[in-house]
Amino acid sequence: MPIGFGAFVEEINLRQIGESDTGKLREALLEYGLLVVRDQGLAPDEQVAASRIFGSLETFPNTGNQVAGVPQIFRVASRPADGHVEVGRYWHSDGSFREVATPITLWQTVEEAREGGQTLFTDLQLAYRELSLEMKRKVEKLITVHRNGILHPLVMLHPKTGRPGLYLNMGLTHHIQGLREGESEELMAELDQHFSRPGATYIHAWQKGDFVIADNLRVAHKATSVSADQRRILNRTTVSGNDVFWNKVDGREKLVA
Structure with missing residues (x-):
């Protein structure tokens, strides 16, 4: 990943992960923001267990095309019978519509596409750092408003590292507080292009396992299209913002004054 973020993790078996490896994975995620672990092939219950090393998991309703008995799995797919389709084809961070935003997402390949269906990733902290000084001044105190009324700072400080990064869901943000409608749309379009600037994205082509x-x-990430004549399935788990690992000390909840 020669783009300044992200890392491949080698020589690890997520079915048999000890305390030392758990600590290393958590540290690596904070350092790189994105981790790719090859050749795992986790079953749904194994994925849930591996995901829990980062915190408690969010749950989702079973709409008939999900994994029965495993509400922690949100299945996305190329065909409606296999999972949710047409999901997230714009820059976003999962769970930004929540008051306490979803901090971590994890995916496991179930069926990979022959062609297409890649996921793009971009570094939000680098995106902020590479803004012009004028643009930094413009965005630093702005607040985004989701369609459900949830507010988030456009420049968000990471709760663990304290580093600033842009935080903007291009699909679910209704407007930016304090800007006229045209100004809000113009700024969002400009930042959308900035996320996709040359050399800023890692394109992940999903492989088996x-x-x-x-x-x-x-x-942030962005899905790309895959034709329905291909069977492509990803199992997704997400960590709750109220119970992510960096809010704990020695396995216990932090005390908040």
């Missing part, structure tokens, strides 16, 4: 971990407050 891939397990990918993303810090949603450090990186």
